[in-house]
Amino acid sequence: AQSVTQLGSHVSVSEGALVLLRCNYSSSVPPYLFWYVQYPNQGLQLLLKYTTGATLVKGINGFEAEFKKSETSFHLTKPSAHMSDAAEYFCAVMRAGGTSYGKLTFGQGTILTVHP
Amino acid sequence: DAGVIQSPRHEVTEMGQEVTLRCKPISGHDYLFWYRQTMMRGLELLIYFNNNVPIDDSGMPEDRFSAKMPNASFSTLKIQPSEPRDSAVYFCASRNGQGYQPQHFGDGTRLSIL
Numbered sequence: 001a002q003s004v005t006q007l008g009s010h011v012s013v014s015e016g017a018l019v020l021l022r023c024n025y026s027s028s029v030p031p032y033l034f035w036y037v038q039y040p041n042q043g044l045q046l047l048l049k050y051t052t053g054a055t056l057v058k059g060i061n062g063f064e065a066e067f068k069k070s071e072t073s074f075h076l077t078k079p080s081a082h083m084s085d086a087a088e089y090f091c092a093v094m095r096a097g098g099t100s101y102g103k104l105t106f107g108q109g110t111i112l113t114v115h116p
Numbered sequence: 117d118a119g120v121i122q123s124p125r126h127e128v129t130e131m132g133q134e135v136t137l138r139c140k141p142i143s144g145h146d147y148l149f150w151y152r153q154t155m156m157r158g159l160e161l162l163i164y165f166n167n168n169v170p171i172d173d174s175g176m177p178e179d180r181f182s183a184k185m186p187n188a189s190f191s192t193l194k195i196q197p198s199e200p201r202d203s204a205v206y207f208c209a210s211r212n213g214q215g216y217q218p219q220h221f222g223d224g225t226r227l228s229i230l
Binding site: 032034036041042043044045046049051090094101102103104106108109 | 120147149158159161164166172207209211213215216218219220221222223224226
């Protein structure tokens with residue numbers, strides 16, 4: 001079975017500070033990993049994904065994430081927070097085969113607050 | 117490109133009424149997912165379809181919930197009869213089944229059962 005744990009349901013940073021949102025996963029097969037962002041009253045929007053290849057992946061809005069197999073982690077970072085980054089962020093792992101191919105398992109979400 | 121389109125965006129109805137939520141997936145996507153999001157339970161997968169066929173409905177909470185996908189461009193989620201505890205935001209998502217493509221989400225339907 002696959003699972004995703006996001007450390008910290010709430011993270012608060014100052015504008016211009018580093019953003020670090022933590023995600024750890026468990027998977028019995030090589031994982032396919034995603035970060036989504038949800039702004040108020042909107043659906044989930046894809047930030048970035050890791051499937052194969054380079055372990056450091058870049059996404060939209062200046063975010064990036066690094067896949068570390070040894071640590072079973074896929075943490076999301078952004079060097080300098082902007083007020084517009086305030087949202088809820090979800091890490092997810094995709095089932096890569098079997099009868100539930102394509103199904104996503106989501107973490108519980110991390111709400112990012114950015115202070116002026 | 118048009119994204120996933122859900123309707124209505126908001127629905128307020130009284131307990132016991134039938135509720136129908138609608139979803140139009142992205143053209144060419146062969147997977148469709150229905151989710152429910154609440155503060156208490158977070159994001160829950162209710163059911164998903166591949167090529168219009170239900171694959172996994174283990175997340176459907178009760179027999180009051182049903183979902184159909186009569187063709188590749190339309191799906192419905194129906195609740196009959198509705199109860200106050202069904203109040204939530206319901207999302208539809210679709211994906212292209214080629215490779216490891218991500219799911220694309222609609223903006224959701226905010227459902228309030230009084």
